[in-house]
Amino acid sequence: MIHLILILGLTAFGYFMRHFSSLEISESAAYAMGMMMLVGYCAGKLVQRRSLPAVTGYLLAGMVMGPFVMKLITLRHVADLQLINGLALSLIALTAGGEIRLARLRPHLKSIAWVLLSQSLIMVAGMTIGFWLLSVWGLALSVTTQAGVIAAGLLLGIVSTASSPSTTLAVIVEYGTRTALTDWILGVVMLKDIVILFLFCIGLNVAHSLTSSAAAEVVGIAAVSIQISGSLLAGLVIGLIIMAYMRHAKSRQVVFILAVCFFAYEVFEPLKLHPLLIMMTAGFLVVNLSREGDRLMDHLEEISPPVYVLFFTLAGATLRLPLLKSFGLVAMVLVILRLVCKWGGTWIGLRVAGNLRRMRHRGWTAFVSQAGLSLGMAIIIQEQFPGWGESVAMLILAVVFINQLIGPLTLKWLLDRDGNQQSQESI
Amino acid sequence: MAYLLFSGTAFLLMGIFISPNGLDLIPVSVLKQLRPLVYFGLGWVGFLYGFQLEWRYLRRIPSAWYITATGLFLLPAMGLLAGAWGVAVGLQHIQLISPDWILPLSGIAAILLAESCTAFVFWANRRYRFSGRHYRLACFVAAIDNFFPISCAALLFLFFPLKTMGLSPIPALMVEAMMGVAAGHVLHYLVRRVSDPLDVSTILFGAVFTLSGAAYLFHFSPLFVAMMAGLTFTNRTRRHSWFQQRLTPVEKPLYLMFMIVLPLYGFESGWAPLAAAIVLVTIKYLTKRMTLFATRRLHQAPGDFSRRGAFLLLPMSGIGPALLLEIRERFPAEWIGWASAILIFALLLGDWAGAAGVYQAARKKAK
Numbered sequence: 001m002i003h004l005i006l007i008l009g010l011t012a013f014g015y016f017m018r019h020f021s022s023l024e025i026s027e028s029a030a031y032a033m034g035m036m037m038l039v040g041y042c043a044g045k046l047v048q049r050r051s052l053p054a055v056t057g058y059l060l061a062g063m064v065m066g067p068f069v070m071k072l073i074t075l076r077h078v079a080d081l082q083l084i085n086g087l088a089l090s091l092i093a094l095t096a097g098g099e100i101r102l103a104r105l106r107p108h109l110k111s112i113a114w115v116l117l118s119q120s121l122i123m124v125a126g127m128t129i130g131f132w133l134l135s136v137w138g139l140a141l142s143v144t145t146q147a148g149v150i151a152a153g154l155l156l157g158i159v160s161t162a163s164s165p166s167t168t169l170a171v172i173v174e175y176g177t178r179t180a181l182t183d184w185i186l187g188v189v190m191l192k193d194i195v196i197l198f199l200f201c202i203g204l205n206v207a208h209s210l211t212s213s214a215a216a217e218v219v220g221i222a223a224v225s226i227q228i229s230g231s232l233l234a235g236l237v238i239g240l241i242i243m244a245y246m247r248h249a250k251s252r253q254v255v256f257i258l259a260v261c262f263f264a265y266e267v268f269e270p271l272k273l274h275p276l277l278i279m280m281t282a283g284f285l286v287v288n289l290s291r292e293g294d295r296l297m298d299h300l301e302e303i304s305p306p307v308y309v310l311f312f313t314l315a316g317a318t319l320r321l322p323l324l325k326s327f328g329l330v331a332m333v334l335v336i337l338r339l340v341c342k343w344g345g346t347w348i349g350l351r352v353a354g355n356l357r358r359m360r361h362r363g364w365t366a367f368v369s370q371a372g373l374s375l376g377m378a379i380i381i382q383e384q385f386p387g388w389g390e391s392v393a394m395l396i397l398a399v400v401f402i403n404q405l406i407g408p409l410t411l412k413w414l415l416d417r418d419g420n421q422q423s424q425e426s427i
Numbered sequence: 428m429a430y431l432l433f434s435g436t437a438f439l440l441m442g443i444f445i446s447p448n449g450l451d452l453i454p455v456s457v458l459k460q461l462r463p464l465v466y467f468g469l470g471w472v473g474f475l476y477g478f479q480l481e482w483r484y485l486r487r488i489p490s491a492w493y494i495t496a497t498g499l500f501l502l503p504a505m506g507l508l509a510g511a512w513g514v515a516v517g518l519q520h521i522q523l524i525s526p527d528w529i530l531p532l533s534g535i536a537a538i539l540l541a542e543s544c545t546a547f548v549f550w551a552n553r554r555y556r557f558s559g560r561h562y563r564l565a566c567f568v569a570a571i572d573n574f575f576p577i578s579c580a581a582l583l584f585l586f587f588p589l590k591t592m593g594l595s596p597i598p599a600l601m602v603e604a605m606m607g608v609a610a611g612h613v614l615h616y617l618v619r620r621v622s623d624p625l626d627v628s629t630i631l632f633g634a635v636f637t638l639s640g641a642a643y644l645f646h647f648s649p650l651f652v653a654m655m656a657g658l659t660f661t662n663r664t665r666r667h668s669w670f671q672q673r674l675t676p677v678e679k680p681l682y683l684m685f686m687i688v689l690p691l692y693g694f695e696s697g698w699a700p701l702a703a704a705i706v707l708v709t710i711k712y713l714t715k716r717m718t719l720f721a722t723r724r725l726h727q728a729p730g731d732f733s734r735r736g737a738f739l740l741l742p743m744s745g746i747g748p749a750l751l752l753e754i755r756e757r758f759p760a761e762w763i764g765w766a767s768a769i770l771i772f773a774l775l776l777g778d779w780a781g782a783a784g785v786y787q788a789a790r791k792k793a794k
Contacts, residue, residue: 006617017644024644030466031640037633041626083460255680266457305625306632 003042007061010039014065014072025074032077033084037306039065040313051416053408055170055312060405062316073317081314083262086269088311090261092166093276095300097235097283098293099169099178099186108184111353115188116195118352119345119367120161124199126341127157127334134330151207152392155381158203159396160338162196163189164371164407165276170308171411173301181418184356185366185411190280192367197224197274200377204384211385231273235281238264239289242282246292254299315371315404323398331398335406338399342367358418365414369407370400435546435686435745436778439771442687448696458691463640465688465752466649467632468681470639472749473650474631475678476573477607477657481667488567491725496568498718499740500541500575506714507707508537514703523699528762535766538579539751540707540773543569544744546679547781551739555789560728565739573746574654580750581651584757603647607655610638614656615663624673631674643756650753682745686774689748692755694767704772708741708780711773715740738784742777743770 014035017025025031043061044054065072105112131153168189172182201224238260245256264282265275287293323331342364350360374396382393445452511533518524524532548569552562581603582596614634621627638656639649661667694700716737723731747770755763 017641028466028640028643029463030470030636030649031644033463033467034633034635034637034640037629037636041629041633080460081463083457084463252680255683302625306629309629309633 003046006042007039007046010035010042011065011070011072014070018072025072025077029077029080032073033081033310035065035072036062036313036317037309040309040316044309051412053171053412054174055167055308055408056405058309058312059316059319059408062313063319063321064316065313066317066319066321068319068321078314078317083266085311085314086265086275087258087262088307088314089166090265090275090279091258091300091303091307092169092311093279094257094261094283095173095297095304096165096169096186096190097280097285098287098297098300099172099182100190100284100287101183102288104178104180104183105187108180108187108356111350111355112184112187112191114353115346115349115363116192118349119192119342120158120195120199122345122348123161123338123341124154124157124203126337126344127160128153130334130337131156134333145211147210148388151210151385152388155200155203155207155377156334156392156396158196158199159374159377159381160334160341160370160399161192161199162370162374162377163192163367164369164374164404165189165193165280166311167369167371167404167407168366168411170312171408171415173304173308175412175415175419177419179418181356181359182415184359189367193274193276194228196377197228200380204380207385211387227272227274228277230271231268231277232281234264234268234273235278236285238278239282239285242286242296243290243292246286246295247290253295254303257296257299258303319401319404320397321401323394323401327395327398330395331402334395334399335402338403339364339368362414362417365410368403368410370403374400435544435683436775438683438686439690439774442690443771446690447693448690453691461688461691462756463636464684465756466639466643467636468684469649469749469753470635470642470653471677472681472685472746473577473639473653474635474657474660475674476577476746477611477654477659478661478670478674479570480574480658481661489727491727492564492567493571495564495718495722495725496571497575498722499543499568499715500572502718503711503714504537504541504575506710507540508533510707510710511536511703514706518699518703524762524765528760528765531758531760531762532766532769534583535751535754536707536769538576538583539747539766539770540711540743540777542572542576542743542746543740544742544777544781545569545573546682546744547742547778548739551782551785555785555792557789561726561730561732561736562739564726564728564732565736569740569744573744576746576750577648577650577654580753581648583754584646584648584651599647603642603645603652604655606642606645606647607638607652608659610634610652610656611659612663614660618664627670627673646757648753650749682749685745685748685752689752689767690771692752692767693764694771695764696768700765700768701772704769704776707769708773708776711777712737712741712780735785735788738781738788741781741784743774747774 017031040058040061043057045057047057047060048054062073064070067073067075067078128150132149135149165186168185172178172186175182242257242260246253249256261279264278268278269275283296286296343361346364346367347360350356350363356363378393378396378400381396382389385392443449512529515524515529515532519526519529545566548562548565551557552566581600584603614631617630617634618627621630634656635653638653642649642652661670664670716733719733719736720731723733726732751763751767751770755767
């Protein structure tokens with residue numbers, strides 16, 4: 001009750017600030033940050049009482065306060081907070097990398113590889129066929145040619161393969177317990193990002209050759225390989241720096257970690273390297289190759305709650321609700337198709353791998369959420385295919401919107417169910 | 428090295444190194460995005476400062492010490508105002524600065540340079556094993572005198588036209604203070620039953636961000652408003668030490684952040700600000716020493732402490748850079764580059780001269 005009252009009080013305060021004659025709330029990003037943290041925190045607590053993941057509360061709070069609903073957070077705020085967003089993303093990626101313990105992951109490597117392969121293949125094939133069928137029914141937006149439909153479907157399929165590591169991690173951290181299942185989920189989600197970067201690059205080349213558009217420079221596989229290996233190398237260097245600092249300097253470790261995350265994002269992002277991959281590699285190395293791993297994870301745990309609240313509330317504010325009006329029906333069809341493909345991919349992958357039997361039918365629920373990487377790929381599609389790229393990008397944003405809202409729920413359901421089953425087995 | 432790179436000094440030098448006056452490593456776009464962090468820092472520093480003003484503790488301190496502390500800020504501030512005025516007039520005569528800058532530069536110099544660094548006093552006392560009433564007084568003075576520049580900043584901000592409210596400065600100051608007091612009460616209510624430190628930190632961070640940002644929107648001083656909130660909160664909560672344990676570790680990194688960020692916006696380099704800083708630091712030393720000598724009967728301790736005390740109180744804390752960043756955000760005038768340069772040089776000189784002076788004093792004492 002108290003959280004609901006607080007949300008109402010803060011919203012009233014926000015309304016007062018917005019409508020107060022000459023106050024230009026866009027000028028103060030600090031104010032927006034504070035409001036997002038407080039309202040997001042209260043909304044998280046409120047939904048937790050309903051046995052929902054707090055991430056859903058943060059996203060909903062951001063969406064309602066955001067520039068498309070109540071406008072308490074403006075688009076300028078969202079732009080001004082990119083640095084904070086980058087810092088939060090680096091911290092989440094460092095935590096995600098640190099969560100992967102090689103010793104615990106080793107038994108699942110086979111199933112991870114198979115699930116990755118089968119999910120990618122089935123998703124690409126399924127979404128291409130699905131989009132082609134939509135075009136037959138006249139729902140394929142502004143894509144007019146057959147080649148364009150196949151190119152768009154292919155890219156849509158690759159983008160749909162992605163899951164959101166940050167959302168997955170946030171729900172797992174909230175859940176508290178680390179099990180074989182959480183290790184497997186994190187392994188799949190993290191490695192999937194690397195696979196998708198390569199797939200997307202191949203997809204772009206194929207789409208360009210299909211549509212014979214020379215509008216933009218085609219990203220080469222060599223360039224992607226350099227980006228990925230560069231990111232892994234940068235991650236290695238940062239991991240070594242963190243290890244050295246934590247071994248020798250006993251004070252201000254939290255400040256040091258924050259500074260590293262901040263600089264990693266600011267330095268490597270303009271170089272076209274992937275901050276997410278860099279920090280995941282660094283976290284993975286510190287935890288698996290040094291004795292400082294546990295201390296690093298303790299420090300990250302200390303600073304993570306405000307970071308999660310801010311990051312996901314801001315992510316909620318960027319969800320474009322009006323898109324649902326324009327693309328709602330097609331987006332819903334694609335979301336359902338994506339879920340079916342996820343189920344099929346996971347089922348086949350686990351069946352071939354021959355382990356995690358109990359996850360065959362419900363393992364797919366861990367991979368529904370979608371965020372950063374998908375949005376980045378949507379922007380590239382928009383830039384590279386001036387004819388139909390924009391409408392496909394908007395469609396992707398609408399699909400991400402829905403997936404990002406239902407993803408945490410399905411993952412929480414899976415973790416609860418697995419937890420219950422394990423406790424029953426132990427009894 | 429410990430003398431040359433005393434904590435904040437190292438961070439200040441690092442800031443200079445990467446600033447536009449150094450290697451120019453930080454792009455302007457990043458500086459713009461640093462603003463929310465700076466505002467959070469201002470709010471948090473103000474809140475923590477207010478949090479330390481717990482009445483139950485403060486009332487145990489003899490009133491003579493309050494008089495000494497007030498004198499140790501006001502007299503050096505007046506000396507610095509006169510000295511800075513003279514220096515600024517000289518600089519204007521040789522056409523280095525515009526005549527309009529004389530008043531703001533002298534005022535800012537007086538407010539920012541007159542206070543002392545608590546961390547330095549504690550560091551010196553620990554390092555040289557200084558003990559006794561005089562040193563406790565120095566700690567108290569260094570800790571309490573931040574109140575004056577923060578309050579001066581609150582007054583300074585009120586000269587900015589308050590279009591939003593149509594209030595004159597005094598009622599506006601009341602509103603500014605009341606905003607902080609109300610926020611302190613609300614915050615107390617919010618965290619009253621929350622025991623998880625992670626939840627508490629989320630609420631406090633969020634509240635300080637909101638307060639600091641709202642103060643900015645109302646053309647108030649975030650430092651002052653947050654200080655009032657901290658002051659109210661600390662006197663309402665029953666878990667003072669519990670909060671202190673969790674909140675204080677955040678304070679020092681923020682001061683260090685201010686030390687790094689201040690030079691990043693660029694400052695006037697050259698001999699003139701350096702010379703001005705040398706003059707002002709000398710004035711600060713002399714006025715602190717004179718005030719300590721003049722108030723020696725109020726110290727309630729035997730002996731003349733004025734020389735050692737003046738050196739102990741010579742370095743400046745991170746509140747100066749914090750205030751200057753706050754002023755820069757509100758009054759982006761051309762003279763800010765000069766004010767930054769004088770403050771940066773004075774910070775470096777103050778740290779080095781203070782460390783050297785205290786070292787000499789400790790050697791003398793040992794002999």
